[in-house]
Amino acid sequence: MRYYGDYIARLIERFGSLPGIGGKSAQRLAFHVIAMPVENARALASAILDARENVRYCSVCCNLTDDDICGVCGDARRDAETIMVVEDPRDMAAYERTNEYSGLYHVLHGAISPMNGVGPDDLKIKELLKRVNDGVNEVIIATNPNVEGEATAMYIGKLMKPLGVKTTRIAHGVPIGGDIEYVDEVTLAKALLWRREI
Amino acid sequence: MRYYGDYIARLIERFGSLPGIGGKSAQRLAFHVIAMPVENARALASAILDARENVRYCSVCCNLTDDDICGVCGDARRDAETIMVVEDPRDMAAYERTNEYSGLYHVLHGAISPMNGVGPDDLKIKELLKRVNDGVNEVIIATNPNVEGEATAMYIGKLMKPLGVKTTRIAHGVPIGGDIEYVDEVTLAKALLWRREI
Numbered sequence: 001m002r003y004y005g006d007y008i009a010r011l012i013e014r015f016g017s018l019p020g021i022g023g024k025s026a027q028r029l030a031f032h033v034i035a036m037p038v039e040n041a042r043a044l045a046s047a048i049l050d051a052r053e054n055v056r057y058c059s060v061c062c063n064l065t066d067d068d069i070c071g072v073c074g075d076a077r078r079d080a081e082t083i084m085v086v087e088d089p090r091d092m093a094a095y096e097r098t099n100e101y102s103g104l105y106h107v108l109h110g111a112i113s114p115m116n117g118v119g120p121d122d123l124k125i126k127e128l129l130k131r132v133n134d135g136v137n138e139v140i141i142a143t144n145p146n147v148e149g150e151a152t153a154m155y156i157g158k159l160m161k162p163l164g165v166k167t168t169r170i171a172h173g174v175p176i177g178g179d180i181e182y183v184d185e186v187t188l189a190k191a192l193l194w195r196r197e198i
Numbered sequence: 199m200r201y202y203g204d205y206i207a208r209l210i211e212r213f214g215s216l217p218g219i220g221g222k223s224a225q226r227l228a229f230h231v232i233a234m235p236v237e238n239a240r241a242l243a244s245a246i247l248d249a250r251e252n253v254r255y256c257s258v259c260c261n262l263t264d265d266d267i268c269g270v271c272g273d274a275r276r277d278a279e280t281i282m283v284v285e286d287p288r289d290m291a292a293y294e295r296t297n298e299y300s301g302l303y304h305v306l307h308g309a310i311s312p313m314n315g316v317g318p319d320d321l322k323i324k325e326l327l328k329r330v331n332d333g334v335n336e337v338i339i340a341t342n343p344n345v346e347g348e349a350t351a352m353y354i355g356k357l358m359k360p361l362g363v364k365t366t367r368i369a370h371g372v373p374i375g376g377d378i379e380y381v382d383e384v385t386l387a388k389a390l391l392w393r394r395e396i
Contacts, residue, residue: 004253004287005264011249014242019230020223027288032217034219034262038324041250044212045243048231051209052239055202055232063234065205089202090225 006196008034015065021190050187062107062124065090072096072105081137085128085156087111087144095142105142111148112155118148120155129159145172202293206232219243237389258329260305260322262287270303277301279335282324283354285309285342293340304329309346310353316346318353327357336364 004012016026033041057063058070060190061083065071072078072092082103086092094103109121132139139160143149153169162166173191174183183191206228214224224362256268263269270276272288273320278299285292326361329361330337337358339374341347341379359364371389372381381389 004262004291005269007245007249007264008262011245014245018227020226020260027220027291028218030218030249031262031286031288033250036250038250045246047205047209047212048239048246051205052231052234052236064202064206064229066205071203088229093202097257109228138282165322170382178363 008014057107057124060081061105062109062127063092063105064107077102081135082140083131083136084140084142086142087149087152091102091142091144094139103138108143108152111143111152113148113151124153125159126141129163132160132163136165139166140168140170142170200284211366216335227299252353255305255322259303260307260325261290261303262305275300277369279333280338281326281334281336282340284340285347285350289340289342306341306350308343311346311349319352320328323354323357326354327361330358330361332362338366338368 004179005020011030011033012026014024015021017028018026021029031086033044036044053064054066055064058060058065058073059068059074061070063070063072067074079102081181084092084095084108085108086095087108087110089107092107094099094107106124106128108125108128110118110123112118112120113122126137131183139156141156143152143156157167157169171194173194176182180188209228209231210221210224213219214221215294216224219227220364231242234242252264253262254264256263257270258264258271261270269347277300282293282301283304283306285306285308285389286294287305291304293299293303295364303325304322306323306326308316308321310316310318310321327338337354339351339354341350341354353366355367356385369392371392372378372385372386373394378386
């Protein structure tokens with residue numbers, strides 16, 4: 001990269017270390033930054049710093065927030081008796097986009113994965129237990145439908161049992177708009193197993 | 199995005215305005231930044247500012263550089279009598295990676311495109327003329343093999359004619375490692391037209 005000089009090389013390297021950005025994209029982004037109005041480059045740099053330095057976990061649900069309590073937990077119109085457990089704030093955002101859920105969330109920040117050295121203590125499970133002990137009607141487990149997500153769902157399910165709280169898991173099945181031909185066998189088998197009368 | 203708070207929303211928006219980064223990638227990058235060590239976030243922000251504020255055009259070839267003269271133009275071992283004309287510093291980088299070219303470059307920063315309102319005066323053509331007038335052996339035109347690049351090549355070719363400098367265009371043909379079946383007809387026709395004896 002020395003034909004461009006150090007500043008560009010460093011910027012390409014920094015962009016290239018971000019997830020999903022390969023060498024070519026990093027180069028493209030770096031050239032875009034150089035050609036940007038200087039105010040835009042400053043705004044990008046300060047957006048990075050502001051977000052990194054000011055964002056923290058919601059003291060209720062562990063979602064990311066600028067404040068002590070996130071927008072969802074602070075919304076009095078929501079059903080505080082129902083908690084949906086998700087792995088990640090992005091999963092929460094995905095459910096928010098459906099406009100079909102009006103309860104609260106609990107963000108674990110990961111899933112149990114012995115392979116990656118992630119155990120229950122690395123997740124926000126203690127915080128969930130505290131909320132459930134304070135009294136809720138239902139805990140909906142919406143971890144990902146993969147090995148780690150299922151293991152996490154099982155683990156939380158077992159913890160909930162003695163507390164007597166209703167605990168549910170989101171349904172598995174063929175996705176709407178999908179093509180049965182292209183759906184994997186495990187999903188097809190689950191969709192058959194959990195068929196409903198119409 | 200209000201469920202995450204303003205800082206993240208702003209960062210997602212900034213990332214999303216970069217080329218080739220859609221909504222999902224922007225979100226992913228923003229969450230990555232939030233989870234980064236704070237030094238890394240600072241280094242990314244300052245790499246952006248440093249590059250934007252310190253990078254300028256090489257006073258010889260118009261490549262991007264931190265100094266008055268870029269690394270290629272400043273390298274005495276290179277053949278200063280040959281100039282390869284490219285549209286973009288990335289094209290120059292692509293040729294540098296071949297290790298097959300030891301001359302200098304001239305970066306136009308674009309191609310003639312009346313559709314996009316880019317005329318010859320918007321490119322670094324005056325700077326090229328000055329260099330050619332100062333005496334060179336050969337000008338190799340390596341603009342892109344598309345409408346704009348060909349138009350630019352033709353235009354520069356015409357300018358070079360009265361100066362008596364040897365002017366060449368990089369070859370068109372089937373790409374090495376490609377599959378003839380998938381090569382477009384225009385390229386196939388050019389490859390036939392410019393066939394060489396073996």
